[in-house]
Amino acid sequence: MLAAFARPGLAHVRAAALLARFASVEEPKPWLARASAYEVSEQSESLETDSGPTRARLYSPRGIENPPALVVVPGVHRLGVDEPRLQRFARAIAASGVAVLTPEVKSLTEYRIEPFGIATIGAAASALAKRQHVERVGVMGMSFAGGLALLAAADERYRSGIGFVVAVGAHDDLARVGRFFVTNAIPDAEGHTVQMQAHDYGIAVLMCDHADDFFPPEDAAEAKETLRRWLWGEEKEARARAAKLQPASREKLEQLFDKKTAALAPEILRVVEARGPAMREVSPHGRLGALHVPVYLLHGAGDSVIPPTETGWLAKEVPPAYLRTQLISPAVQHVELHGEPTAGERWALVHFMAQVLEEARDTR
Template sequence: MAASLVDMRTRLRLGALLMALSLLPALLAGCASLNRNHQALMVLGDLSAGDGESRLKRRSEPPRREGLHYARQGRAYQADLYHPRVPSRGSLILVHGFTEQGRRDPRLVALAMTLGRVGFTVMVPELDGLRDYSISTREVEAIVDAIRHATRASPEVPPRTAVAAVSFAVGPALIAAMDEAVAHRVSFVVAVGGYYDMTDMLRYVTTGEDRGEVGRAVPPPQREARWAVLLSQLQWLEDQQDRALLETIARRGLADHAAPVSAEAQRLGGSGRALFDLVTNEDPGRVEALIGRLPPALARELEALDPSRRSLDSLQARLVLIHGPQDRVIPFSHSRRLHDALPPGQARLFEAGALQHVAVSSGWRDGWGLWRALVHVLALGEGE
């Protein structure tokens, strides 16, 4: 009897041990998930804190920044590379939006530092068109070249990298990620507050109508956005006087959207007047016709930068869409339509109330959606 009890206890212990061993992968996975959840919370706190103290800053070492110079087929580039103290999540190319400070914009530097603290090796290329508000397909080419550079180490079995972009840079970044030369080298794309349909984006910025939200109320657009759009397309005007006049108008409008501009507008030539009429139009029904009056080179560029005009079949990367529901620059509907245009499971859409277009609100307001998005990005960075 005693021997049988010992045998039973031994079998029970062995059974418990085998069960524990069988559950170990799940337990470890659970620990990894809990760790990501905690890291995402610290990332959110760090983004909300800005330059101030945060738990992430206290608990992690900052990445080391290195300046880069590289070239591709005669095209010369500059970038910053942020080396994490513990590289655990692969590489990520961070594409800046419209900012005259380019890759050294303090907000962008802070974001790169935050991502470096959680294990990403972050490359931030300098994109001239986004720095001087002259966005074009040149930026698509530059992002493709950045992907080539970031994944150049193993040409036979290329390593993969992620791409993250914000606002008006999302279109060029997404189109670059679909380029047949590098599509297989991009693991995932993070798009924050981006656009999908160029015509509808212009319609909203100029008239306030969002045709992607039929029957739903949308917030009024920021009046300054139309002047940013104007600045971004001046390079396609051949008439130097028109370009100078429109730049004066745009910069005055950015400083004060109610500033008088009629004196300069009266001196515009045909092409300059066509662009001015588009960005100052307030009739939603006229947008297509006004686009049709633009100089051919400008109209071609707008079409080339329009993801809705392209087949998305060539996108091999997974897509993470993060958008604020009250975005007053690019409506939330653009990310939803982009999500719906892709096969089920390829994209995830996160409604992030904590975002004011691309800026994180202070005080943790409505942080749940952004936290969930950050958990997903951290998991993708680990190859899940």
């Protein structure tokens, strides 16, 4: 009986240590540090996928034989598995006693959301399960990778290697999110319209992904590279590149750079409508009926890239028997911790992560 009560309590301590370690580059308080005292070894990996070899990094807790295992998939970011916040998060999880594999979804590093990402996630889960000598491992997808992770778990080609899914700041319907970028309004799953200011990052990603739809052939490649530089934070270089384009192309980019995106709205909405079939291929909406593993949903209450209403939709899409937890937290902003959370908000996050750690152990 004591062991039965002690295990959940220890999971909460490990979760608190994990979050403390991720929130700061400094070591957590001594009593928390002892709860996640495993040293972590790191090594580069290469995964075989349908689209060829894929980079990955494995974080292993030392001194644990056959630890629980989790694939953590980064969202849209040019650095992929080298992104510092992702690395810190992976180390924090590994220090709590869980082996972590971070695969690089090439399309997401290039600001494209494509079905190949689903295959990469499936291959990563299969490879990690084989390495850990287990049938299934957990998958945690961040941002747009969260929606892809859910699709992988529902896909008969890949679901045999996936034991549970954690979707953080994920999308349910990519086209709905695309319309939000320019309308600053989005419907929730209860039939209400939620108004909030969209982050201009979303428009830049959308235009970069579909540059051929926004720019003439002679400008499309350079415009895409210009948008990448903008997304990388290289504003001066982006503006210099934009100045070399034809007047109409330059004007579109300058409207984005100067946050005058209202003028772009009609064209963006036309592109979203035209690209509807392709966006449905990478959207969980209406496609999770075959999902039969536990699901944990986490979203930032103020997320202005993928609004938290999307997690409300996902909660309705996941078969009820498999939805474990849905948390909309003010302490999270998109896929990172935010601000100074209240004690209650801290506890909610700790409890969420404790459940995930316990699920990882049970899956093992």
